[in-house]
Amino acid sequence: MxxxxxxxxxxxxxxxxxxxxxxxxxxxxxxxxxxxxxxxxxxxxxxxxxxxxxxxxxxxxxxxxxxxxxxxxxxxxxxxxxxxxxxxxxxxxxxxxxxxxxxxxxxxxxxxxxxxxxxxxxxxxxxxxxxxxxxxxxxxxxxxxxxxxxxxxxxxxxxxxxxxxxxxVEKDDFRYALSFVDQFGGPAWSQLLSTQDVERHARSASVPLLHDARGVPLRRxxxxxxxxxxxxxxxxxxxxxxxxxxxIAMDEPVDYGQVAQYLRDTRSLPTAEISTPFHSNWLDNAKARLLLGWKPQVDLQDLVDRAWDYVRAPDDPRIIWYPG
Incomplete structure (x- = not known):
């Protein structure tokens, strides 16, 4: 083959x-x-x-x-x-x-x-x-x-x-997806917040709690x-x-409210609540589980812990393969 x-x-x-x-x-x-x-x-x-x-x-x-x-x-x-x-x-x-x-x-x-x-x-x-x-x-x-x-x-x-x-995502991608300092992916904070708000959240090391178009925590x-x-x-x-x-997705979408709560509980990080026009959606992976015998191993807590615990070696620079 x-x-x-x-x-x-x-x-x-x-x-x-x-x-x-x-x-x-x-x-x-x-x-x-x-x-x-x-x-x-x-x-x-x-x-x-x-x-x-x-x-x-x-x-x-x-x-x-x-x-x-x-x-x-x-x-x-x-x-x-x-x-x-x-x-x-x-x-x-x-x-x-x-x-x-x-x-x-x-x-x-x-x-x-x-x-x-x-x-x-x-x-x-x-x-x-x-x-x-x-x-x-x-x-x-x-x-x-x-x-x-x-x-x-x-x-x-x-x-x-x-x-x-x-x-x-891999390594510390998810951490940088939630960063107000060196953001990876989107949505770009400049589309949702003023420059002053972004700088304020960056100083406090806050975690974004995105809300969807209905006003509840976004699930992505x-x-x-x-x-x-x-x-x-x-x-x-x-x-x-x-x-x-x-x-091919996690069993449940990532709930930004649960992420913010978990990081408050485990790492004492403050939360920045942000309104967005986006929609919460759930990509159903049941077909892959049934026909391929596949199931994801990384859940929400593991996703967060892997990203925050990852320590880069000097020969392991962050590479942005493409934005988002």
Whole structure:
């Protein structure tokens, strides 16, 4: 078996590779990575230096491949987002279906396709919910990727599997997502607060307690990268994943009220209550639990403790793979 991977140098890819190489299930598999701007140097990985927008290069890279894991993504840079999310996806799928012996195409998508906090849902969001992206080219490309994968299954019988993840965090990401000093991700405090309020909360080391459009603590979906990697490994070469879309999220969305209370109780951190126009949503992971036998290991308290207890070594700088 040969696995072709895109996005191997990113947050998910850099965690996926050691887990894949260690997994007994994939002993004897070889791995090939398509890299463009960032290159990996690993004895267990064959590197193809190419852009996903190069159709001929994708056909060549697919030679001898049985499985594809497409994780590469670009945020709000329209030209690059189209190259990766539209041209790249099309080129990979075309090469995949034209190559003898290919078995499975796995796409890593995101809850931007259902609008996460920007869209209102009356019930938990299942895989049957309509796609309702929020504004921006990133969410649009993810919708198009999901639809392309789905349609290739209908048109050509391609065996595709889509894993739809919310905000992916590792190490101390979650701590910085709640920071008024060096914020990681969004919403940007400048969109919700005055400069004076941001500075005041930063001085007091306050924890933001976001309220949703109804005025109650916001609930937003997250997934720890370890749990997402576990889901990818569970889906790869799994007959139960054939033609399926799975929500890969924590069992419950993160409740900002519970986070604030937990940090008050355990670390004596004050709370800054903030009104937002966002909606609380619940990404239902029941299908993945049932069909893949997967379940997340990181709950809310573990998510917080991991982020606050993490101590960076001098050779472990914070890397922002992309904002949010």
């Amino acid at each position: 040969r696995l072709l991977v895109t996005g191997i140098t990113g947050k998910v890819g850099s965690n996926f590779l050691p887990a894949f190489l260690k997994a007994e299930k994939f002993a004897g598999w070889s791995i090939r990575a398509i890299c463009n701007n960032r290159i990996i140097d690993h004895p267990g990985v064959e590197v193809v230096r190419a852009s996903l927008s190069d159709a001929a290069a994708m056909r060549a890279a697919m030679d001898g491949v049985t499985h594809v894991l497409h994780m590469a993504a670009v945020k709000e840079t329209p030209a690059l987002a189209m190259d990766v999310g539209v041209k790249g996806m099309f080129n990979l799928l075309e090469a995949f279906r034209a190559t003898a012996g290919t078995r499975q195409f796995v796409l890593l998508s995101g809850d931007c396709t259902v609008g996460h906090a920007f869209q209102h849902y009356d019930a938990p969001i299942t895989e049957a919910a309509p796609r309702r992206a929020y504004p921006g080219c990133y969410a649009l490309t993810k919708v198009l990727e999901e639809v392309m994968l789905e349609q290739y299954g209908i048109q050509y019988g391609t065996n595709g599997c889509c894993l739809r993840a919310p905000w992916i 979906n997250f997934i720890h990268v370890d749990d997402l990697v576990g889901a990818i490994l569970a889906a790869l070469d799994n007959p139960a994943a054939a033609g399926q879309l799975f929500n």
